[in-house]
Amino acid sequence: MDTLYFDLEFVDQDKVWAETKVSKEDFFMAEGINLTCDYNLSYRNDFKFRTKEYEFELLPDTILNNKSLRQYKLKYIGKRKRKKSFPVGSNTYIIKDSTAFHLPILTHSTAFEEWEINKKIPNGIFSEKIFYDYQNNIEYKFILKNCYKIKKSIIVPEDCLEQ
Template sequence: MRITLLLLFILSGSGLFSQKTYHFDYMLETNHILYKDSVKIKHRPFKTETISQKRYLLTNSKDNSYLAILTEKDSLHYNLQFKEQDKIKADIILLKNEFDIAERINIPCKYVLTNKNHFQYQVKNYAFQKLHDTVIGSTLLHQLVLKSVKNKTIKRNKLGELYYLIDTVKLADNLPVLENVTAYEEWKTETSSLPNGLLKETYFKDFYGYIDYKQTVIDFKVVDKYIWIEEQCF
């Protein structure tokens, strides 16, 4: 992991290099759980304990092609992972107090890497399937699952399923926040496959019926933050 103390600052419009700007208007506070494994699965690390972590997702309500994930590194620092689908990604460390007050974060080229999606062809093998709506607390949630459309492939490769629970009342105009690459590519081919709204919960169930991980949104707030990356980095 690359580590740096990132200088956050507000720049005037004069004297700037050509920059690409990414705007974030919401920050989602989530609880992300990696569950202890019950079955050893080929080509997947065996987790001996359950780990819970708080994550913050910086999102743009009208553009879900990019996302920033903020996690706590220690008492003073955040780890910020930024990615733009099928283009670039970056991984940096920054001071919490600097992030809290900054409107704009400049990421130097040395932290920017190519983020090519080599699995776009998988959209022909996967599809979203609408399930019965469910209720958590007093909230009605639309429930969908992303799964392979090929039953023989599911059995042969022991493929799991990715579940999405969406609150279409809260943040009703927001595009779905899709971290999974295949889910994002599938959504792009048919944007009506997932409703807009707050993606309240995401979880992955493996072939054996065990939940591998779950992410639940526990709070959200409006923000006005930017990430700037010089176009020469691309």
């Protein structure tokens, strides 16, 4: 978020979604993060049918800074209409080989649902995620700055999930 705070988002598909701001100092000192019922915790993906409009495509490996990286793309294969009310495009993920121990990080619910169906993409944490719009222009790009192994517990009160 900035130099003092992290903006954290927690998602457990079809169960929990929460977003919170926490100071970096508190984050690194705490053993766990307690979510309260103040957050919108119940989550359900109402767009599972969209998986018919998308597919993963494995791309050739690439070399960046003398390191071999794997890549794949989540692309829209549905019917293209001139004007859409939602952003239709594709995401390209460039994966660090050294993170193959980790399941893919899929921040979009449709990407997660598509992965659940066939799991044909490589494991790993993306070093870059690029979103291309329907005209194949880069709309935004995430670049991983650092990756650290930590152990934190996320506590969600049971009674919050029943709301």
